[in-house]
Amino acid sequence: MRQLPVVRAVELGIKNLSLHAMRSLLTVLGLVFGVGSVIAMLSVGEGASQEAMAQIRKLGSNNIIISAKKPTEEEASGARRARMSIYGLTYEDEALLRESLPTVRRTVAAKEIPKEGRLGERALDLRVVGTTADWFDLVNRPILAGRVLSQADVDTRAGVCVLTETGARKLTATEHAIGQPIRIGGNVFDIVGIVVNEKGTTAIPIPDQDVDAYIPLSTARERFGDYFTSNAEGTQIREKVELRLLIVEVDSAENVEATAGAIDVMLQRSHKKKDYKIDVPLALLKQAEATKRMFNVVLGSIASISLLVGGIGIMNIMLATVTERTREIGIRRAIGARRRQIIMQFLIETVVLSTLGGVLGIVAGVVFPWLITAFTQMPTVITYWSIALSLGISVGIGIIFGLYPAYRASRLDPIVALRHE
Amino acid sequence: MTERVPHAPAPPPWEALVRFEDVRKVYVMGSSLVHALDGVSFSIHKGDFLAIMGPSGSGKSTMLNLLGCLDRPTSGHYFLTGVDAGEMDDNRLSDLRLRELGFIFQSFNLIPQLTVRENIELPLYYLGWQAHDSHARAMELAAMVGLEERVNHRPMELSGGQQQRVAVARALANDPAVILADEPTGNLDSATGQQIMALLTALNEQGKTIVMVTHESDIAAFARRRMHMLDGQIDRVEESE
Numbered sequence: 001m002r003q004l005p006v007v008r009a010v011e012l013g014i015k016n017l018s019l020h021a022m023r024s025l026l027t028v029l030g031l032v033f034g035v036g037s038v039i040a041m042l043s044v045g046e047g048a049s050q051e052a053m054a055q056i057r058k059l060g061s062n063n064i065i066i067s068a069k070k071p072t073e074e075e076a077s078g079a080r081r082a083r084m085s086i087y088g089l090t091y092e093d094e095a096l097l098r099e100s101l102p103t104v105r106r107t108v109a110a111k112e113i114p115k116e117g118r119l120g121e122r123a124l125d126l127r128v129v130g131t132t133a134d135w136f137d138l139v140n141r142p143i144l145a146g147r148v149l150s151q152a153d154v155d156t157r158a159g160v161c162v163l164t165e166t167g168a169r170k171l172t173a174t175e176h177a178i179g180q181p182i183r184i185g186g187n188v189f190d191i192v193g194i195v196v197n198e199k200g201t202t203a204i205p206i207p208d209q210d211v212d213a214y215i216p217l218s219t220a221r222e223r224f225g226d227y228f229t230s231n232a233e234g235t236q237i238r239e240k241v242e243l244r245l246l247i248v249e250v251d252s253a254e255n256v257e258a259t260a261g262a263i264d265v266m267l268q269r270s271h272k273k274k275d276y277k278i279d280v281p282l283a284l285l286k287q288a289e290a291t292k293r294m295f296n297v298v299l300g301s302i303a304s305i306s307l308l309v310g311g312i313g314i315m316n317i318m319l320a321t322v323t324e325r326t327r328e329i330g331i332r333r334a335i336g337a338r339r340r341q342i343i344m345q346f347l348i349e350t351v352v353l354s355t356l357g358g359v360l361g362i363v364a365g366v367v368f369p370w371l372i373t374a375f376t377q378m379p380t381v382i383t384y385w386s387i388a389l390s391l392g393i394s395v396g397i398g399i400i401f402g403l404y405p406a407y408r409a410s411r412l413d414p415i416v417a418l419r420h421e
Numbered sequence: 422m423t424e425r426v427p428h429a430p431a432p433p434p435w436e437a438l439v440r441f442e443d444v445r446k447v448y449v450m451g452s453s454l455v456h457a458l459d460g461v462s463f464s465i466h467k468g469d470f471l472a473i474m475g476p477s478g479s480g481k482s483t484m485l486n487l488l489g490c491l492d493r494p495t496s497g498h499y500f501l502t503g504v505d506a507g508e509m510d511d512n513r514l515s516d517l518r519l520r521e522l523g524f525i526f527q528s529f530n531l532i533p534q535l536t537v538r539e540n541i542e543l544p545l546y547y548l549g550w551q552a553h554d555s556h557a558r559a560m561e562l563a564a565m566v567g568l569e570e571r572v573n574h575r576p577m578e579l580s581g582g583q584q585q586r587v588a589v590a591r592a593l594a595n596d597p598a599v600i601l602a603d604e605p606t607g608n609l610d611s612a613t614g615q616q617i618m619a620l621l622t623a624l625n626e627q628g629k630t631i632v633m634v635t636h637e638s639d640i641a642a643f644a645r646r647r648m649h650m651l652d653g654q655i656d657r658v659e660e661s662e
Contacts (some may be wrong), residue, residue, distance in 0.1 A: 008546070076428050331530045334491060335544050336519020336595075338512050415491050418530065 006348070013349035017356070027317040028357030030310035031397065035390045036360025036368060038303040042386040043369040045299065047379035049292040056288060058198060058206055059281035061136055062253055064260045066246040067205060071273040084227075087275035088241035093267065097248060100311040101262055103255040106247055108134045110207070111217055112244035113224050115185030119171040126167060128184055129244075130220025136195070138247050144168075145175035146193030153192075154216045161189035164197035167212030182213075185300040186222050189215060205279055207245055256282045260358050307393060310357065311401040318350050318405035329409050330417025346409050350402025351395055358394025362387055436503065437464030437600055438630055439488065444497035444507075446483050446653075457483040458494070459653035463508040465599070465632060467556040470625040472641035473634045475650030482603075485634045489522060489601050490514045502598050519547055523592030527604035531576040536589050537563060538572040544595040547625065562590040566620065582613035589620055593629075600624070606640050618643045 017024040059065060068088030091109070098107045110131040118125035128297045136148040144165065153160050161182055163173055171182070173191065181188045197208040228239050250259045267276055322329070329342060337345075365387075369380035446458040458480045465471055475481045486492040487499055490506050493514075499507045502521055506514065514547075524530075531540045538559045545555035563569045566586040576584050585605060592600050602621065605637075606614030622643050625631050633644060642661075643649050649656040 005549070008552070016534060327530065329533050330548075331532060332543070333515070334489065334518065334524050334530075335547060335591075336515050336522075336549050338516075340512075340513045341547065415486050418526070 006344075007223075009344060009348045010352060012345065013352040015350055017353055023317070024353060024356070027314055028310070028353055028360065031307065031314040031354060031357030031394060032361045032364060034303065034306035034310045035358050035394060037306065038299070039346030039365025039382065039386050039390055040364060040368040040372070040380075041299050041303075042296070043380040043382040044372060044378065045292065045295045045366070046321060046381040046383055046386075047369075047373075049288060049295075051382050052105065052288045053285060053377050055198075055206060056281050056285045059279070059284075060247075060249070061282045061285065062250050062256060063138060064248040064250060064256065064263060065207060065279040065281070066204060066248065066267070067277050067279070068241055068244050068264065069275055069277045071275045073174050084238040084240060085269045086240040087268065087273065089243040089246050089276055090270075093270065094243065094246055096266065096270075097263060099244070100266070101259060103251050103259045105251045106134055106249050108132055108138055108247040108249075109217060110135065110245040110247070111220050111242070113185070113215075113220055114228065114230070115224070116131055117167075117171065117185075117190075117213065118183040119173055119177065119180070122171050124170050126170070126184065127210060128161075128213045128215060128220075129208075129211050130217040130224075131213050132217050133309045135207075135214070135247070138249055141196040141198075141208065144194040144196060146178040146191070148193055149214055149216055154218050154234055157218045157222055158216060159187065159189045159219060160192045160216065161212040162193045162195055163191060164195055164213065166193050166197055166199060166210060170212060184213065184215070185224060205277075208249060250316075253282060256280060307397060311354075311397040314350060314354055314357075315401035315405060316355075318346065318402060321349075321410065322346065322405050322409040325409075326412060326420040329412050330420065331416050333412070333414035334418060342410040343403075343406040346406035347399065347402045350405065351398030354394045354398030354401070355391070358391050361394070362390055365390065425570040436575045437500075437630070438467050438469075438502060439465040440498075440500040441487075442500070444487065444494045446480075446487065446492070446559065446648075447495045451606050453658045455465055456653050458487070460497070461653075461655055462497075463648065463655060463658075465613055465630065467598075467630055468625070468628055470622075470631045470643070471633070471643040472644035472647045473632065473650060474636060474638070474647055475656070476636070479650040479653075480653040481634050481650045483653075485601060485603055485632075488599070488632055489524065519544060520595060521598040523595065523597035523600040525585070525588050525592050525600065525602040525605045527542070527607035529576070529588050529608070529621065531584055531587055531591075533576055536573050536575055537568060537579070540587055541594055543591060548595060558594060559590075562593055562596075563587075565593075566590045580613075581609050582616060585609060585617050586620065589617070593624070598630060600629055600631045602631060605633065606635070606637070 055301055066089060070085065094107050094109045098104055108131060110129050113128040113130060115126060115128055116123055117128070132154050133149050133151045142384070148162055148268050149160065152158070161184065163171070168177070173194070175194065177191050178193065180191055182191055197211055198206045199209065226240050227239070230237050248259070248263065250256045257280060260278055264278055332342060366382060368381055372378055373380050430573065435585050441461050441463050444458055444461045445456065448455040448457055461484070473481045473484055487494055490501065494507050497507070498505055501517060506517055509517065532543070538556070542555045542560040543560050545558060560569065560572065567587055568583060568586055568590070571579060576587065579587065605617055605621065609617060618640060621631055621633070635641050644661070646658055646660050648658045
């Protein structure tokens with residue numbers, strides 16, 4: 001079998017390095033940590049950004065989410081004086097948006113009713129949302145049992161209720177609960193289905209996060225009205241909020257941001273106090289991507305410094321090795337090795353060394369994120385390109401930082417080198 | 422496949438294998454010039470065994486460096502197998518050493534991390550021989566110097582005499598035109614030295630051309646001719662009877 005010269009050179013390199021296994025290992029330690037930390041940090045960043053992006057995608061990239069927000073000046077004073085605060089989105093707002101903006105395909109309104117729910121023996125404070133059938137198209141989640149609200153439910157102001165997974169768990173309702181009556185704020189509703197919802201708390205406002213039950217918007221309006229009273233620190237607070245949330249579906253992704261701008265202009269006219277907030281998932285997505293790019297640039301700079309330090313370490317040792325092996329170089333030159341062959345020998349040895357460092361670094365970079373996930377539950381995603389990049393950089397470092405020592409070796413005068421002690 | 426050393430066409434018998442024509446080598450030492458070789462002319466024919474002798478500073482090391490194509494003369498011509506080595510660039514000098522010369526050093530100069538076999542194979546590696554062929558050749562040579570049992574040992578595990586025999590085997594690997602020996606017995610006790618000299622004498626009797634630098638006259642006595650150097654010039658040449 002014909003052996004390529006480079007294969008033999010690599011074999012020789014491995015052999016020379018294995019003679020000083022400990023030293024070789026210590027030499028590449030800088031590179032191991034450099035490469036390892038790059039992969040690990042990238043995986044943490046990637047994990048976080050993928051999680052964020054998945055959440056943003058759950059909002060729907062063609063949607064605009066407008067939520068009611070208590071104006072800040074009232075929040076400060078309202079808690080002390082027991083007076084009514086009127087804020088939030090109105091039924092009129094919804095009609096206006098739907099009718100005057102051609103890019104709006106449909107709108108879904110949602111009302112929030114904090115009421116006590118009673119199912120069998122259990123009674124708990126629930127977050128009940130009154131909404132329409134379209135909600136379940138725009139906030140599309142798997143149905144666990146039964147059905148979701150229909151247009152007929154809304155039209156007939158039916159006394160029906162769809163529990164979310166969160167709500168079902170609170171009330172310990174299983175699929176057997178379907179068809180059973182549930183009391184919400186003294187009114188009786190029939191449970192018709194159970195649907196999955198998003199749980200947990202994030203900075204991104206996911207519409208169905210922490211919702212316990214859905215009832216038709218028309219029913220909610222009829223039975224509970226728009227006024228709510230709550231007690232906070234002994235003070236009674238009365239609020240009038242018609243709609244808590246408006247989801248606007250835009251006809252295409254490229255119109256989303258323009259439509260969001262138009263909505264803002266339109267709402268400002270009727271809402272002098274800024275009592276609403278517009279979230280555009282698409283904009284959030286773009287922002288998340290920009291943040292990720294920025295993170296990668298910062299990471300890249302840190303990584304290149306650590307890899308530079310690793311490379312200098314390797315060069316340092318290779319220069320020492322060349323000095324140590326001066327006589328060997330003299331012997332090889334006397335026997336007839338060309339300068340280029342001496343360069344190749346030392347260059348390949350350095351590349352073998354740095355590649356070894358890279359491979360060990362990759363192992364560390366794979367193990368470390370796994371430990372992070374195991375101990376902190378932080379999501380980490382190791383990307384193939386980060387591994388490929390690290391390996392490529394390791395080889396590159398071997399070449400760049402190996403060239404000078406190899407060149408020094410090749411320039412040795414064989415007569416002098418042979419006499420070297 | 423087997424790649425053999427492509428030698429230059431063998432010179433006609435009347436042409437010398439090695440020819441020095443008025444070779445001078447001048448070094449600059451500080452502000453003064455040192456004439457290490459001061460107009461030297463001689464030839465070595467195939468099958469010769471020449472000992473170069475002389476006190477230190479006589480120019481014998483410079484002579485060996487030039488003969489070994491490790492250095493170029495300041496002026497004059499050095500022909501090795503008919504080609505002018507003095508005119509060559511570094512790559513062509515390397516190739517000339519690789520194909521036409523075999524070195525034996527005073528301090529053996531084996532590569533410590535390589536085994537005996539790998540040391541013997543070294544010239545063949547640079548000649549581009551395939552591993553299979555060079556293994557076989559190395560084993561053959563190891564057997565010739567009586568070290569076939571030691572091929573997988575490292576130089577440090579061998580005695581001085583054994584190491585020098587490995588060096589002889591290595592010098593023979595590329596089937597060189599000339600073997601250059603620099604004080605080959607200098608680091609050996611006299612009994613072992615005698616064995617090495619016997620080996621070299623046997624090689625010469627088989628037709629190998631040998632040039633040896635030594636300052637020991639009993640070692641030089643093994644050679645067919647002895648060239649005495651003095652102050653960068655050939656003092657005299659004696660032939661064995």
